[in-house]
Amino acid sequence: MKINGSFCTTLFRTGTYVVNKMEIKAKSMWLTNxxxxxxxxxxxxxxxxxxxxxxxxxTCCLSxxxxxxxxxxxxxFPNGKTASEGCLINGQPEGIWTAFHENGNVKSRGNRRxxxxxxxxxxxxxxxxxxxxxxxxxxxxxxxxxxxxxxxxVKIEQHYEANQRSGWTYEYDQEGQRRxxxxxxxxxxxxxGREYAADGRTIALLEYDKGYLRTIEKVNRYDSFGxxxxxxxxxxxxxxxxEQGPWESGKRNGLFRFYDQWGQLEDVxxxxxxxxxxDAVETQEIDIRTTTHANGTIATRSTYENGVRVGxxxxxxxxxxxxxxxxxxxxxxxxxxxxxxxxxxxxxxxxFYPDGALKSEGAFAEGKREGRWRFYAExxxxxxxxxxxxxxxxxxxxxxxxxxxxxxDESYRKGKADGNFLELDRAGxxxxxxxYDYGLKQxxxxxxxxxxxxxxxxxxxxxxxxWIHTFPNGTEQFKGEFEMGLPIGKHVYKDYNGSTxxxxxxxxxxxxxxxxxxxxxxxxxxxxxxxxxxxxxxxxKRIKPAEG
Numbered sequence: 001m002k003i004n005g006s007f008c009t010t011l012f013r014t015g016t017y018v019v020n021k022m023e024i025k026a027k028s029m030w031l032t033n034x035x036x037x038x039x040x041x042x043x044x045x046x047x048x049x050x051x052x053x054x055x056x057x058x059t060c061c062l063s064x065x066x067x068x069x070x071x072x073x074x075x076x077f078p079n080g081k082t083a084s085e086g087c088l089i090n091g092q093p094e095g096i097w098t099a100f101h102e103n104g105n106v107k108s109r110g111n112r113r114x115x116x117x118x119x120x121x122x123x124x125x126x127x128x129x130x131x132x133x134x135x136x137x138x139x140x141x142x143x144x145x146x147x148x149x150x151x152x153x154v155k156i157e158q159h160y161e162a163n164q165r166s167g168w169t170y171e172y173d174q175e176g177q178r179r180x181x182x183x184x185x186x187x188x189x190x191x192x193g194r195e196y197a198a199d200g201r202t203i204a205l206l207e208y209d210k211g212y213l214r215t216i217e218k219v220n221r222y223d224s225f226g227x228x229x230x231x232x233x234x235x236x237x238x239x240x241x242x243e244q245g246p247w248e249s250g251k252r253n254g255l256f257r258f259y260d261q262w263g264q265l266e267d268v269x270x271x272x273x274x275x276x277x278x279d280a281v282e283t284q285e286i287d288i289r290t291t292t293h294a295n296g297t298i299a300t301r302s303t304y305e306n307g308v309r310v311g312x313x314x315x316x317x318x319x320x321x322x323x324x325x326x327x328x329x330x331x332x333x334x335x336x337x338x339x340x341x342x343x344x345x346x347x348x349x350x351x352f353y354p355d356g357a358l359k360s361e362g363a364f365a366e367g368k369r370e371g372r373w374r375f376y377a378e379x380x381x382x383x384x385x386x387x388x389x390x391x392x393x394x395x396x397x398x399x400x401x402x403x404x405x406x407x408x409d410e411s412y413r414k415g416k417a418d419g420n421f422l423e424l425d426r427a428g429x430x431x432x433x434x435x436y437d438y439g440l441k442q443x444x445x446x447x448x449x450x451x452x453x454x455x456x457x458x459x460x461x462x463x464x465x466x467w468i469h470t471f472p473n474g475t476e477q478f479k480g481e482f483e484m485g486l487p488i489g490k491h492v493y494k495d496y497n498g499s500t501x502x503x504x505x506x507x508x509x510x511x512x513x514x515x516x517x518x519x520x521x522x523x524x525x526x527x528x529x530x531x532x533x534x535x536x537x538x539x540x541k542r543i544k545p546a547e548g
Contacts, residue, residue, distance in 0.1 A: 070094070077102055089115075101126040110136070123508060129532050131508050135160075147509070149174050150532045158184070163460050164416070164439050173198065183208065186416040187439040187461060202233070223249070236261070245271070293318045302328075312339050337364070353378050362388070377402055389414065401426050413438060434458070452477045459484065471496050483508065505530075 071088040081104060086097030092115040099107040105128045110121030117136035120143075124130050129150055135143030141160035149155050153176050159167035165184040173179050177198055183191035189208035197203045197220075205217040223229040227250030234243040240263040245256030251274035258267040270277040287304040295318055303311040308331040315324040327335035333356070337349030344367030351359040357380065362373030368391030375384040381404060386397030392415030399408040405426055411419035416439035423432040425448075434445035440461035447454045456467030462485030469478035475498045480491030486509035493501045499522055505513035511530035519525040529537035536543060 086112075114138075125507050125510060125512070125532055127532060131510060150534055182206070189213070202235075205233075225249075248273075312343075314339060334359075343367075365390075367391075386412075410436075456482075461485075480504075485509075511535075 069089070072085070073088045074085045075083045077083050079102070081102060082100050084097065084099040086093055087095045093112050094115055096109065096111050098109045101107050101124075103126055105126055106124050107126075108121060108123045110117065111119045113119075116139035118138070120133055120135050122130055122133045130148050130152065132145065132147040134141055134145045137143070140163040142162060144157050144159055146157040147155045151174065153174060154172055156169070156171050158165055158169035161167070164187040166186070167184060169182045169184055170178055171180040171182075175198070177200060178196055179198075180193070180195050182189055182193040185191065188211035190210055191208060193206035193208060194202050195204035195206060201220050203218065203220050205215075205219060206213060207215040207217075217231075219231050219233050221228075221230050228247035229249070231244065231246050233241060235241055240261065241259050243256065243258050245252060246254035248254075252271035253273055254271060256269045256271060257265060258269065260266045287307075288301065289304060290301045291299045293299045297318055297320055298316050300313070300315050302309055302313040309328045310330065311328060313326040313328060314322055317323050322338050322340060325336075325338045326333050327337075327339075332354050333352060334354075335349060335351045337345055338347050340346050345364035346366065348361070348363050350361045353359050355378065357378045358376050359378075360373060360375045362369060363371050369388040370390070372387050373385065374382060377383050379402070381402055382400055383402075384397070384399050386393060387395040389395075393412035394414060396409070396411050398406065401407050403426065405428065406424055408421075408423045410417055410421045413419075417436035418438050419436060421432065421434050421436055422430065425431050429448075430446065431448045432446065434441055434447075435443050441458035442460070444455070444457055452469045452471055454467065454469045456463060457465045459465075463482040464484055466479065466481055468476060471477050473496065475496060476494060477496075478491065478493050480487060481489045487504075487506040488508060489506065491504040491506065493504075495501050500518050502518065503514075503516040504511070505515065507513075510533040512532070513530065515528040515530065516524060517526040517528075527537075527539050528535060529540075
């Protein structure tokens with residue numbers, strides 16, 4: 001039965017129940033106080049039950065200001081069971097809305113304010129286990145999105161601003177220990193992240209650049225005998241580096257750097273098999289060298305470490321104004337341009353490879369890239385060109401192969417991909433084609449990935465709807481459904497000849513039901529059965545829980 005405000009209004013006007021706002025408020029407050037007690041036909045007559053429900057709904061409506069009449073609406077499955085319920089105001093959802101699985105368990109629950117998603121929304125599987133929670137503001141993800149293990153512990157939490165991943169994403173193990181921290185900017189991995197061991201120590205430093213993992217530096221490792229080996233780094237509780245150096249067979253062995261509480265280099269010590277080497281050349285102090293003009297003012301300033309030029313080199317006129325400069329690394333000039341007194345690069349700059357070949361050229365404004373920049377291969381071939389605004393990509397950007405052919409063409413707005421995106425192979429064949437809307441993939445996308453082609457729709461950066469993968473011969477390699485990035489329903493994989501290899505089933509991103517694996521001649525080889533993401537049966541035989 002669908003009960004709405006009109007029905008309640010009619011009931012109030014029958015003459016059998018004459019009420020005013022005060023009576024409505026009093027009766028509905030009594031009902032609210034008993035809302036956790038199951039209300040059955042034994043407790044009230046059918047007519048009284050309906051009236052009390054109307055009283056409660058009317059109070060909810062009266063408590064809202066200038067929002068119109070609340071129509072309590074219940075949508076049902078074909079079998080008559082409730083699919084979702086909540087308040088409609090002028091045909092729009094408002095307030096708390098709840099969706100249900102066909103077995104009656106809650107599927108999702110959350111609030112709408114001014115008809116838009118607001119606050120925390122929770123999502124559950126058909127058995128009542130929470131799968132994820134999402135924080136919204138004005139219909140956009142704003143805050144934390146968390147997914148959970150069946151135990152209820154957080155599995156992944158990622159921070160959003162206006163529907164874009166921004167800030168940190170954390171991954172955890174089933175014991176609740178953080179295992180990875182990844183920084184995001186404009187919906188792309190960007191910056192320095194970390195990977196952690198089960199005991200909490202950092203075991204890898206990750207460096208991302210606009211969605212690409214550029215470097216992985218393994219640190220803080222043990223050898224097969226449980227002794228420290230390789231580079232170890234120690235930080236304070238708030239992340240300030242305190243010590244860095246190599247270990248071998250559990251002993252310090254090499255150059256160690258020690259830092260003060262502010263992270264400034266305090267001492268450099270060389271060790272050999274755990275013993276300090278007191279006269280090591282590598283521990284000599286940094287040397288600042290200057291030359292002067294005839295009037296005594298500084299003409300040049302440069303820094304040397306162990307007799308090798310490093311860091312910023314600066315030239316001055318007799319009035320003390322900076323006229324030119326460069327940047328050195330281990331005695332090699334890697335940049336040419338002016339660095340102001342605050343240490344910020346300004347004006348035109350060139351950057352070089354170790355062999356002196358031009359690497360990039362463009363301008364800086366207060367330490368940030370500005371205007372058109374070009375980047376080159378060591379052979380001199382233009383590899384990338386585009387414009388910056390306030391240090392961020394802005395406008396059209398193009399990437400090239402070493403032979404000069406176009407590799408990628410895309411547009412940005414304030415550092416976020418915005419507009420059409422095109423990626424080609426060396427022969428000019430389309431590899432990826434789609435569109436971004438201020439950092440989020442939107443609409444249809446086509447992607448050639450290794451041995452197959454993927455086609456489907458994105459909504460706010462998440463796969464949504466049907467996705468199909470095909471082999472070069474046109475055979476369907478995969479077909480499956482997604483709901484805002486989460487796999488749902490049946491996913492079917494086939495081989496190059498069209499024979500089914502496996503069938504997977506999901507419930508809002510979690511493995512659920514029977515997974516089927518096929519061998520030659522479509523013979524069923526193995527059946528795995530999952531419940532709430534956990535494997536419970538193999539070929540029909542229940543898995544015994546691990547002891548202890």
